[in-house]
Amino acid sequence: MSHKILAKDKLDAFLQGLCRDQDLFAPVMKDGKVGWAPVTTAAEALWEFSNSELSPKDFFFPQTECMMRFKNVQGDPQGMIMQAEPALNKPRVLLNIRPCDAKAFQVLDMIFVQDEMTNDLYWRDKREKTTLIGLACNDPCPTCFCTTVGSNPHGTTGLDVLLTDIGDKLVAESFTAKGEALLKELPEVTRQDLFQAGELKKAAEAKITSGVAVDKINAATVMELYDAPLWDRVMESCLNCGTCTFCCPTCHCFDIQDETQGEAGRRVRNWDYCMSWLFTMHGTGHNPRGTKKDRVRQRFMHKFKYIPVKRGGEIGCVGCGRCVQLCPVNIDVRKVVNDMNA
Amino acid sequence: MRNTYIPYPVSIKEVRVETEDKQLKSFWLQFLKNEDAQAFNYKPGQFAELSISGYGEIPIGIASSPTEGRDLLFTVNKVGSVSSRLHNMKAGDIMGVRGPLGNCYPLKEAQGKNIVIVAGGFAVTTLRSTMNWLLHPDHRGDYGEITFIYGARTPGMLLYTEEWTAWQQSGQAKVCVTVDREAPGWSGLVGFVPTVTGDVAPKPDNAIALICGPPIMIKFTQPVFDKLGWQSDQIIMSLENRMKCGIGICGRCNVGPEYVCKDGPVFTKTQLTSLPQEY
Numbered sequence: 001m002s003h004k005i006l007a008k009d010k011l012d013a014f015l016q017g018l019c020r021d022q023d024l025f026a027p028v029m030k031d032g033k034v035g036w037a038p039v040t041t042a043a044e045a046l047w048e049f050s051n052s053e054l055s056p057k058d059f060f061f062p063q064t065e066c067m068m069r070f071k072n073v074q075g076d077p078q079g080m081i082m083q084a085e086p087a088l089n090k091p092r093v094l095l096n097i098r099p100c101d102a103k104a105f106q107v108l109d110m111i112f113v114q115d116e117m118t119n120d121l122y123w124r125d126k127r128e129k130t131t132l133i134g135l136a137c138n139d140p141c142p143t144c145f146c147t148t149v150g151s152n153p154h155g156t157t158g159l160d161v162l163l164t165d166i167g168d169k170l171v172a173e174s175f176t177a178k179g180e181a182l183l184k185e186l187p188e189v190t191r192q193d194l195f196q197a198g199e200l201k202k203a204a205e206a207k208i209t210s211g212v213a214v215d216k217i218n219a220a221t222v223m224e225l226y227d228a229p230l231w232d233r234v235m236e237s238c239l240n241c242g243t244c245t246f247c248c249p250t251c252h253c254f255d256i257q258d259e260t261q262g263e264a265g266r267r268v269r270n271w272d273y274c275m276s277w278l279f280t281m282h283g284t285g286h287n288p289r290g291t292k293k294d295r296v297r298q299r300f301m302h303k304f305k306y307i308p309v310k311r312g313g314e315i316g317c318v319g320c321g322r323c324v325q326l327c328p329v330n331i332d333v334r335k336v337v338n339d340m341n342a
Numbered sequence: 343m344r345n346t347y348i349p350y351p352v353s354i355k356e357v358r359v360e361t362e363d364k365q366l367k368s369f370w371l372q373f374l375k376n377e378d379a380q381a382f383n384y385k386p387g388q389f390a391e392l393s394i395s396g397y398g399e400i401p402i403g404i405a406s407s408p409t410e411g412r413d414l415l416f417t418v419n420k421v422g423s424v425s426s427r428l429h430n431m432k433a434g435d436i437m438g439v440r441g442p443l444g445n446c447y448p449l450k451e452a453q454g455k456n457i458v459i460v461a462g463g464f465a466v467t468t469l470r471s472t473m474n475w476l477l478h479p480d481h482r483g484d485y486g487e488i489t490f491i492y493g494a495r496t497p498g499m500l501l502y503t504e505e506w507t508a509w510q511q512s513g514q515a516k517v518c519v520t521v522d523r524e525a526p527g528w529s530g531l532v533g534f535v536p537t538v539t540g541d542v543a544p545k546p547d548n549a550i551a552l553i554c555g556p557p558i559m560i561k562f563t564q565p566v567f568d569k570l571g572w573q574s575d576q577i578i579m580s581l582e583n584r585m586k587c588g589i590g591i592c593g594r595c596n597v598g599p600e601y602v603c604k605d606g607p608v609f610t611k612t613q614l615t616s617l618p619q620e621y
Contacts, residue, residue: 280595
């Protein structure tokens with residue numbers, strides 16, 4: 001919508017504006033790792049980093065989230081009746097989110113909000129109250145492959161604003177009314193600034209040298225991929241540890257559990273993972289995904305076949321490369337997908 | 343905007359022990375609020391999450407038919423912590439119902455056709471709903487012959503005996519109820535469901551079949567239908583898988599790209615042949 005300039009010596013003033021009546025979060029360095037934390041000044045936030053170790057999905061889909069509460073007394077007029085938790089009381093801004101993560105949340109929007117019944121108000125409330133200010137990747141990692149799964153180091157999908165670091169200043173581009181309002185006071189960009197941002201984008205894209213191809217996956221039937229011999233090999237090294245699912249920005253499986261303490265009761269949802277044997281086990285003991293192979297296959301098939309089939313070709317992966325970095329047995333999603341596509 | 347995770351509060355109106363092993367109990371549930379009862383618009387074949395605060399939720403097929411009024415009937419096997427807790431609850435206790443969830447049997451599409459229903463064990467629940475719906479004076483005229491084949495291990499394991507006896511006596515449907523072995527006091531059919539189905543030999547012309555039962559029954563019933571000339575798209579089945587959200591998000595009940603909770607639980611045999619057997 002508009003292109004503005006944010007000088008680096010004006011960052012603190014900009015951030016002050018952001019946190020006036022909102023909670024502001026950004027990637028920070030903590031114990032040698034990049035994680036998300038509340039910030040109020042530019043110095044607290046990171047401006048040069050690859051990406052946070054875990055995705056910021058926790059802001060919309062917390063690892064543990066109370067959904068509803070009840071009075072744990074049978075016979076009380078209000079007893080045992082579930083009451084929804086209140087909505088988020090303050091809007092939020094996520095600053096310096098990477099374009100891949102922003103894109104991931106747009107994919108998740110299609111899953112959490114589909115129609116009147118599949119309308120996850122917990123997800124939706126936090127999404128609607130959060131502004132995303134992205135920071136373009138000028139220096140992608142060797143594990144990044146976003147350009148081959150529909151994202152981009154300078155991608156704008158799902159963002160309100162994208163910042164591009166061009167040296168002593170940032171080019172700020174807005175894509176929504178919310179983003180536009182934030183940039184209102186900033187000076188206009190020059191043609192030279194825009195040219196520089198464009199060159200940085202091309203350079204960043206050129207640095208992404210690995211990737212996946214999905215053309216044959218798209219053309220194949222579910223059963224052809226399901227019965228492909230590669231799963232026997234992929235499953236051998238997998239430990240079913242679930243690390244890939246926890247760091248993944250699009251993994252969204254969850255469990256719902258009840259908790260009580262005296263008269264207080266609540267229903268919470270927790271991240272769950274398809275690598276778990278219990279995940280699909282029936283009360284009878286029958287387990288439709290009872291083997292490790294079934295579970296390993298499920299994760300890749302879900303992201304690269306099932307989601308595309310159901311969501312108009314959208315892939316359930318944004319190429320952030322976290323699972324490649326963190327897998328303890330070096331399973332590389334790029335290799336698995338390229339084998340699926342063979 | 344309705345939060346579809348919050349159950350409607352209901353009270354247990356009546357509890358009935360259904361089977362001689364006491365593992366199956368039926369619960370009639372009454373909505374506490376009239377507007378909730380009105381919002382709960384369901385069709386035969388759909389299910390709901392039964393919610394017991396402090397224990398959790400279980401997905402259970404709705405055994406009542408909307409033609410029977412506002413109260414809901416569920417017949418529950420005692421298996422895990424939620425169903426065990428439910429078995430210990432009594433009339434007047436407060437619990438919750440979330441739904442209706444999933445798709446329904448294609449009864450609208452089947453107008454003008456003959457309907458064959460094959461049920462084994464306690465999978466008969468949503469087919470009880472279907473039978474009550476089909477036999478209702480408002481709907482009976484829209485369908486041709488109705489055949490109801492139902493089997494259980496013993497006479498004491500048969501559900502809804504009063505009702506299928508009434509259907510039999512009404513002459514509105516051909517009712518064939520069987521038990522696995524001869525039993526004292528049982529004068530009805532004896533034999534496994536696939537055998538009885540073979541004897542009844544339902545014709546595939548202008549018909550659909552709804553088949554629900556344990557995997558072993560389905561495995562041996564399918565060849566019977568194949569031999570009688572039935573096509574895969576005439577055979578309708580209902581799946582069950584472990585569920586949590588019930589609305590197609592939480593990721594565990596999927597069979598390939600299809601979520602049993604949202605895209606199912608009702609699928610045609612044609613659909614199932616193009617999907618992994620993860621159920």
